[in-house]
Amino acid sequence: MDKETLEQTRLTLRRFVRERLVPLEKQVADDDRVPDDIRRAFAEMGLFGISIPEEYGGLGLDLAEEVELIFEMGWTSPAFRSMFGSNVGIGSQGILIDGTPEQKEKWLPKLASGEVIASFALTEPDAGSDAASLRTRAERQGDHYVINGAKRYITNAPHAGIFTLMARTDQNNKGAGGITAFIVEANSPGLSIGKPDKKMGQRGAHTADVVFDNVKVPAENVIGGREGQGFKTAMKVLDRGRLHIAALCVGAAERLIHESVSYARERKQFGQPIAEFQLVQAMLADSRTEAYAARCMIREAAMRYAAGENVSMEASCCKYYASEMVGRVADRAVQIHGGAGYMQEYAVERFYRDVRLFRLYEGTSQIQQIVIARQMLRQAETGAGG
Ligand SMILES: Cc1cc2nc3c(=O)[nH]c(=O)nc-3n(C[C@H](O)[C@H](O)[C@H](O)COP(=O)(O)OP(=O)(O)OC[C@H]3O[C@@H](n4cnc5c(N)ncnc54)[C@H](O)[C@@H]3O)c2cc1C
Numbered sequence: 001m002d003k004e005t006l007e008q009t010r011l012t013l014r015r016f017v018r019e020r021l022v023p024l025e026k027q028v029a030d031d032d033r034v035p036d037d038i039r040r041a042f043a044e045m046g047l048f049g050i051s052i053p054e055e056y057g058g059l060g061l062d063l064a065e066e067v068e069l070i071f072e073m074g075w076t077s078p079a080f081r082s083m084f085g086s087n088v089g090i091g092s093q094g095i096l097i098d099g100t101p102e103q104k105e106k107w108l109p110k111l112a113s114g115e116v117i118a119s120f121a122l123t124e125p126d127a128g129s130d131a132a133s134l135r136t137r138a139e140r141q142g143d144h145y146v147i148n149g150a151k152r153y154i155t156n157a158p159h160a161g162i163f164t165l166m167a168r169t170d171q172n173n174k175g176a177g178g179i180t181a182f183i184v185e186a187n188s189p190g191l192s193i194g195k196p197d198k199k200m201g202q203r204g205a206h207t208a209d210v211v212f213d214n215v216k217v218p219a220e221n222v223i224g225g226r227e228g229q230g231f232k233t234a235m236k237v238l239d240r241g242r243l244h245i246a247a248l249c250v251g252a253a254e255r256l257i258h259e260s261v262s263y264a265r266e267r268k269q270f271g272q273p274i275a276e277f278q279l280v281q282a283m284l285a286d287s288r289t290e291a292y293a294a295r296c297m298i299r300e301a302a303m304r305y306a307a308g309e310n311v312s313m314e315a316s317c318c319k320y321y322a323s324e325m326v327g328r329v330a331d332r333a334v335q336i337h338g339g340a341g342y343m344q345e346y347a348v349e350r351f352y353r354d355v356r357l358f359r360l361y362e363g364t365s366q367i368q369q370i371v372i373a374r375q376m377l378r379q380a381e382t383g384a385g386g
Pocket residue numbers: 119120121122123127128129130152153154155156199207357360361362363364365366367370
């Protein structure tokens with residue numbers, strides 16, 4: 001996308017977020033539901049297809065462009081972004097990065113338009129951080145596979161038309177090499193979705209278990225057509241997803257800072273606005289500094305990703321720093337609001353709970369630390385890196 005069109009798109013989204021979505025935040029949290037007209041508006045704006053190439057009906061943005069839009073989306077409740085987030089990221093990217101031409105033709109236009117929602121099904125009850133130990137089985141029988149197992153906490157599962165599913169095809173290989181990625185249609189006989197989970201926050205976004213009981217999947221639905229590549233596909237998808245989530249954290253931090261500054265200027269104690277107190281100013285300054293640092297590092301890593309560099313380590317640095325950063329910013333925002341920050345009528349109370357998730361999914365903070373340190377040590381061994 002040329003620079004001018006991107007800037008127009010960003011400004012349109014910014015206005016939409018602030019004028020249409022922010023006033024709906026409380027309703028979405030109370031009803032645990034994003035209204036249908038918002039889904040239609042997202043589809044009209046092309047948001048389901050941000051990352052999908054134009055030839056398949058998407059906006060065709062590269063990651064450097066995508067993060068600029070996601071900074072804007074972060075300003076409002078994450079439940080809104082979650083509606084199209086899995087189509088832009090973890091649900092579609094496996095097909096886009098590693099899929100066959102036929103798989104791309106068949107699914108990407110439907111994902112780009114929002115006609116079909118895609119979910120990413122990796123986590124299981126006994127396989128979270130250690131995702132490579134997953135136990136869902138896919139056994140080849142003639143021209144199809146039979147899938148048995150259960151997935152846990154799958155975002156958008158209750159709304160999904162397809163799942164990008166990671167399952168073990170080689171029972172003799174208990175590690176990453178035995179895993180294959182599949183496209184599984186949600187209406188396949190034997191596939192059932194659990195009740196939506198009752199979460200700490202992000203009401204309006206839904207996760208659920210997905211159970212596979214002898215689900216038949218055609219062999220042509222193996223992503224890329226080759227067994228044993230699924231874990232690699234999942235990791236490529238997550239590198240990209242981590243930068244997307246990091247950008248969302250920056251947007252949320254900006255909103256929390258905005259709420260903090262507004263409140264600090266209005267609230268008076270000891271005869272003056274609390275914004276005049278240097279101890280309050282210190283909290284504001286720390287939040288601004290950290291949000292700015294995260295934005296810069298994400299832009300740098302996303303630009304390098306878009307230029308074709310491997311930024312797996314940097315993506316983890318960004319996700320780790322930005323998700324921890326927004327946790328600190330949310331904590332300061334509550335502190336600046338005093339007792340009011342503990343009350344549901346203030347947005348910061350909701351954001352405080354909503355942003356907690358960012359340190360947990362798409363790899364916990366500890367998993368990001370492990371990824372970063374492992375690559376540092378690998379670089380030291382080979383003499384690469386600076
Ligand atoms: C709201 C929500 C949405 C989600 N959406 C999806 C989705 O769409 N698709 C999907 O596949 N998954 C999804 N997940 C799952 C998510 O990715 C996992 O919850 C996450 O990876 C952590 O796994 P776990 O919950 O099993 O925690 P565990 O792996 O059990 O971790 C528990 C604790 O142990 C720590 N730990 C684990 N291993 C190590 C280690 N080697 N060294 C140090 N510390 C370690 C962890 O950091 C954590 O603090 C979602 C989760 C939530 C809560």
